[in-house]
Amino acid sequence: MTLSGRAKLAGVIGWPVAHSRSPRLHGYWLQYHRIDGAYVPLPVRAEAFERGLRCLADMGFRGVNVTVPHKEAALAACDEIEDSGRRLGAVNTVVMDGGRLHGFNSDGFGFIENLREGAPAWQARKAPAVVIGAGGAARAVVAALIDAGAPEIRVVNRTRPRAEAVAKELDGPVQVLEWPERSRALSEAGLLVNTTSLGMTGQPPLELDLAGLPASALVNDIVYAPLETPLLARARARGNLAVDGLGMLLHQARPGFAAWFGVEPEVTSELRRFVLAE
Numbered sequence: 001m002t003l004s005g006r007a008k009l010a011g012v013i014g015w016p017v018a019h020s021r022s023p024r025l026h027g028y029w030l031q032y033h034r035i036d037g038a039y040v041p042l043p044v045r046a047e048a049f050e051r052g053l054r055c056l057a058d059m060g061f062r063g064v065n066v067t068v069p070h071k072e073a074a075l076a077a078c079d080e081i082e083d084s085g086r087r088l089g090a091v092n093t094v095v096m097d098g099g100r101l102h103g104f105n106s107d108g109f110g111f112i113e114n115l116r117e118g119a120p121a122w123q124a125r126k127a128p129a130v131v132i133g134a135g136g137a138a139r140a141v142v143a144a145l146i147d148a149g150a151p152e153i154r155v156v157n158r159t160r161p162r163a164e165a166v167a168k169e170l171d172g173p174v175q176v177l178e179w180p181e182r183s184r185a186l187s188e189a190g191l192l193v194n195t196t197s198l199g200m201t202g203q204p205p206l207e208l209d210l211a212g213l214p215a216s217a218l219v220n221d222i223v224y225a226p227l228e229t230p231l232l233a234r235a236r237a238r239g240n241l242a243v244d245g246l247g248m249l250l251h252q253a254r255p256g257f258a259a260w261f262g263v264e265p266e267v268t269s270e271l272r273r274f275v276l277a278e
């Protein structure tokens with residue numbers, strides 16, 4: 001679409017950023033809603049991040065998404081931070097209002113909305129949740145599960161101290177279990193989430209015996225390449241409902257798009273196909 005002199009501008013800052021699907025995702029919504037605007041990739045090195053962010057605000061950008069390795073730096077650079085960002089120690093969305101930078105983190109929102117869409121009957125309050133991994137994505141998932149009222153959240157990570165840090169930083173019913181105990185952690189669970197990179201194309205699969213997982217449990221992988229990870233395939237084969245990770249990426253983008261471009265965008269099956277067909 002051609003732009004006018006009033007075009008609304010946004011983008012994604014990362015280093016590297018070439019792999020990001022966000023330009024395609026936001027570009028779809030811009031075109032769908034016939035918005036006079038653009039969303040561009042912004043490759044910015046760590047040392048130039050804060051300067052770059054301020055420059056974009058000065059140049060009239062409406063805001064940006066922030067990805068690896070800048071999410072923590074974005075927390076420090078913003079003038080106002082919502083609880084979602086402060087609590088996770090990371091900001092993934094910045095809204096620019098004149099010279100003011102307003103930051104938040106929409107990963108937890110994206111995670112929960114993805115489950116709502118893929119498994120409307122699932123209820124966080126009903127049973128314990130098991131979260132595999134303790135990185136940035138796991139933090140967002142655990143925080144969202146605390147807010148959703150999960151009675152118990154079992155975090156299992158190869159490096160135990162990282163899981164303990166998650167439990168300590170997030171105030172909730174979080175239990176840390178040993179990595180070799182991960183299959184036993186599944187008993188009576190209502191949700192199993194993989195937040196590690198295991199199962200991603202080029203990575204080994206997540207080794208996890210699902211025998212103890214209740215048939216009623218929902219299984220979610222935040223990996224979306226491939227869409228059907230070995231974990232999701234095994235879960236479906238034994239009758240568990242499984243939700244793939246693409247929806248988390250799509251839904252986490254909604255609040256930023258709405259703030260920058262003034263339209264609430266929707267996640268549709270056509271959008272899913274478009275983002276995957278890169």
Ligand code: ATR
Nearest residue numbers: 133134135136137138157158159162195196197198
């Ligand atoms: P992100 O911010 O995307 O969550 P991260 O902080 O690098 O990324 O976290 C990656 C997660 O995958 C971690 O929980 C990591 O476990 P460690 O904390 O022990 O590193 C997990 N992970 C990656 N490769 C793994 C492997 N081969 N076996 C087990 N866990 C692995």
